[in-house]
Amino acid sequence: MSGRGRVLGILALGLLLALPAQGQQGAGAGAGGTQSSAAGDAQTIRVGYLATREEPRVPLSFLNPEIEDDGVQGARLGIADNASTGRFLKQRFELVEVVVPPGTSPADGLRQLAQEGVRLVVSDLRRDALLEVAGLPEAREITLFNARAKDDDLRNAECRPNVLHTVPSRRMLADALGQYLVWKKWTDWRLIVGPAPGDQLFAEAVRRSAKRFGARIVQDDPWTFEIGNRRVDTGHVTVQSAIPTATQGRDYQILVVADEEDGFGEYLPYRTWLPRPVAGTQGLVPTAWSRVHEQWGATQLQSRFERQAGRWMTERDYAVWMAVRAVGEAATRTRSADPAQLAAFIRSPDFGLAAFKGQALTFREWDGQLRQPVLVTAPRMLVSVSPQDGFLHQTSTLDTLGDDRPESGCRNR
Amino acid sequence: MPHSRSTAGSVAGSLARAPAAAAGRGAVARTGLGALLALAMAAPAAAETVYVSNEKDNTISVIDAAKLEVVNTIKVGRRPRGITLSGDGKSLYVCVGDDNRIDVIDLQSQQVVDRLPSGPDPELFVLHPEGRLLYVANEDDNMVSVVDTQAKRIVTEIQVGVEPEGMGISPDGKVLVNTSETTNMAHFIDTASNEITDNVLVDSRPRVARFTPDGRHVWVSAEIGGTVSVIDVATRQITKKIEFEVRGLRREAIQPVDVRFTKDGKRAFVALGPANRVAEIDPATLEVKKYHLVGQRVWNLALSGDETRLYTTNGVSNDVSVIDLEKDRVIKSLGVGGAPWGVIVKS
Incomplete structure (x- = not known):
């Protein structure tokens, strides 16, 4: 030195x-301290x-x-x-x-x-x-x-x-996905919600995003099928026949799945009744990293x-x-x-x-x-980063994701 | 002159945007109107060539400064970013980060003719004023590699902070400054011993370190911090942090990157990234004098030899903005390759 x-x-x-x-x-x-020597x-x-x-x-x-x-x-x-x-x-x-x-x-x-x-x-x-x-x-x-x-x-x-x-928060993640879908003009969403408490909460956040950004939830169903163990010989046969049945219904543009426990969402892509992409907790996923x-x-x-x-x-x-x-x-x-x-x-x-x-x-x-900013990710590629262009805010566009000051229910700080 | 192959069409095309000068009039009879115009426009930036590295395309765009046209595209290794001229001015060194090396372009043949070792993931580098040693920031390795360009080998490595990025060297070549993006330091390195002598804390994600032409100060831009720290080289103290404010822009959109000075040290320019502006600063007062609107996510800057023009690389709009410093306005946006990053002018 x-x-x-x-x-x-x-x-x-x-x-x-x-x-x-x-x-x-x-x-x-x-x-x-373990090394308080020097x-x-x-x-x-x-x-x-x-x-x-x-x-x-x-x-x-x-x-x-x-x-x-x-x-x-x-x-x-x-x-x-x-x-x-x-x-x-x-x-x-x-x-x-x-x-x-x-x-x-x-x-x-x-x-x-x-x-x-x-x-x-x-x-x-x-x-x-x-x-x-x-x-x-x-x-x-x-x-x-x-x-x-x-x-x-x-x-x-x-x-x-x-x-x-x-x-x-879940709302930030759902808003990040929602902004991207609205930017893409995919505004008719079908929601499939898993049984776990977290799935319900994520679905709630998705419904809120739809309302905020002008998308429609055309159908909103719970996931009721039993999928079972992931490692089953010729298990794909069951899944292949179950998913199309489970996803019949009204037309939509993108299927939004709420499955935080990773129990079934991964089975949805390429198997839906209608040829539609999947987003949410699987497929196109909003995430911090x-x-x-x-x-x-x-x-x-x-x-x-x-x-x-x-x-x-x-x-x-x-x-x-x-x-x-x-x-x-x-x-x-x-x-x-x-x-x-x-x-x-x-x-x-x-x-x-x-x-x-x-x-x-x-x-x-x-x-x-x-x-x-929240990443919008496919399994093998970054698709986008939200907030999206056009979602404006008077102070920080980052506050278009999740609870903004006037919406906040936090009174404890 | 090298521009003689320009066609009348392209000359006419660029006439409208060219800052026409009145040189070369006597040549009319001999060369015809087209060549006259070419000459006329070439006058301020005579025979100058601008090289731009395109991070996404793995190419170097070659721009004829007189015509303001891309005249050639050179294939290089993957993710070219930092570029600089060799000591003799005959070659161009290009950091190709994803190939972990430096490509050497022969400017005569306009081809990659050689490569230099660089250490892993080279991003930016600076050539010692004597022209032999190249100091390379290895972004993924917390090292600065010292490369002997003649022996074509790494002479030594200097351990620095996390994510080394910017490299500046004093005009006398005695002091090297490296910035580390996650450690948020400007590391002062003695080039005689290759050891760090001082560490100056700057704002978040420092990018570029540039010495003033008199060697008395070094300016360090901080991309996330949104400031430029002016460090006194003698005392190693920050004398001022320059801040920026663009009306209508959020503070976090202002992300200073490259810094350039005119040779007399009287004008300074700072690229502001996604603010899409270049700030001009008076180095005497350290006050921002004006903001030039350029393309999207402006990264790096280069002055023409006569300092009448500033070229900017705009990484998101895939173009180069040409600012006329006498008229004080952008005179041209020039499409180059994908994600243009580095820029250098060869007179």
Whole structure:
């Protein structure tokens, strides 16, 4: 290092010395760190990752892997990316992973993080678990980044002041798809809705989008067929005869399927009674992230992730990565390790996250949702990115996706 | 002159848009009217050629600056982006990122005649003023590769931040500045030791680093941050962040990319990406003087040799805008290949 490099180092040290309390946030901050050796010359920013251990989802297609480490790999890459700036600014980032075993309450996981002095926590939890931990007394001083639950009520009636959302809501996803279909002038939709609670909620979001953007739901049916195990010898024969029957009815332009559990939607393309394309949770899918996306420098994030994880980056990984990067960006800009200062900066108008979507992403002040372009993807190719041209907004076209300020039912912030 | 094969038709066609100059009048009797017009138009940008890399088409468009026409298209490797002239001015180096190398085009024969190693995924590079060493940003590898263009080998690699992108070198060749898009730094590198000496934090997704002609400042554009940081080379401190405001445009649409200066350092131009504008800045006051409306998603800029024109590559509208800097307006939009990216003028 040159003389200037040393000056920078001394400056950073001076900052640290000037703000000794910030390095000691919470009870176990000093002792909790595993590598607190070279202490004194660097700020340490600790980010929690909270999840429950789950059986991996079994995808219907054999091409999609069963992923055991969905989400957490995004956190690890986010920390590595943060550290790349941090090493120049004498900031160290540490990930505290807490994965709660089955039978244990996620509340215990949050309490553990709180005890260790972690104040910025990425929640890779489903809705109910998130609401449970967000309501704990220990969570009052904690900022939670919801990177998993797409539920719209978390952005409305059930919104919490200590929760920010990096994963797009179902309404944002449905609006992204809806705008594209309307741009395409495919405005007659047929909806098929699976039995899972998430399917019902996604269908609700699709119906809302149709109304918002001037499309029609010409037929709206629940999925009632039993498909069974994905691995059945000559199973295609049953499927081939079942799907045309299941999709008879009125004419439409595109079939929109709600099947978040990946139980049957993959069977619909090429088998419908009428020759029509399929969109929704299968077929043409709106998503925050997909391997097919390589624009705006995304190539680099994709290949970085693959080198680390040995698999493709999922939407869940990406939402977790964004949460960890938001903390890193705040630490970079404020040169602070104080969680309260970081959380305040993340919510401020000065914050902007670069997340390979071609523009800075910011949090909506009315519900804590991260504004973001949404990819519209086919299984092997990026088809479009919403918002679409022509869907206008007085402040940010990104607010044409999901709940805009006047529509928001969040009164809790 | 090389433009003598122009047909009368194309000359007449370009007459209407050409900034006609009154040179070459004495040649009428000898060359006829068509050639006279060609000469007349060639005068301000005499024998100049503009090269444009087309990221989607894997080609280089060759533009005759006098006629403002594409006169040739050269096939290169995949995803050509950064382009620059060799030290002797006889060749063109092209980063072909998806082929992990640099293609060398012989300007005489207008063909790829050689290749150089570059390290993985080269995007942008800068040639040392002495003309031998090429500094290449390896976007996918967190490295800057130093390539000896004569020995045709990588001499050394310099570890930098995540997603290295912009490359600028001081006029005396002693200081190299590389930007890293995810680390958000301008890394100052001593070219004698090939080591990083300083890191300056700039705004989100820094793209281009360009030294002022006097070598006292380096300007770094930040695409997502929407600013240009002016860094004092002596102190390594940011003296000002230039911000942009275009009425009717959302802030996030303003994404600064390329930066160019006139040789006297009195005028600066910044391409603003999806804002579809080029900002002109007075380097003395660091104030924006005006915005030129150009094609969609303007990436990179090049000045003509006499600095009367600015060429811009517009990645979404697939064209090059030609700004007449004396008239202060766009005089032509010229269709080139798919997703034009880099641009350079050979006088």
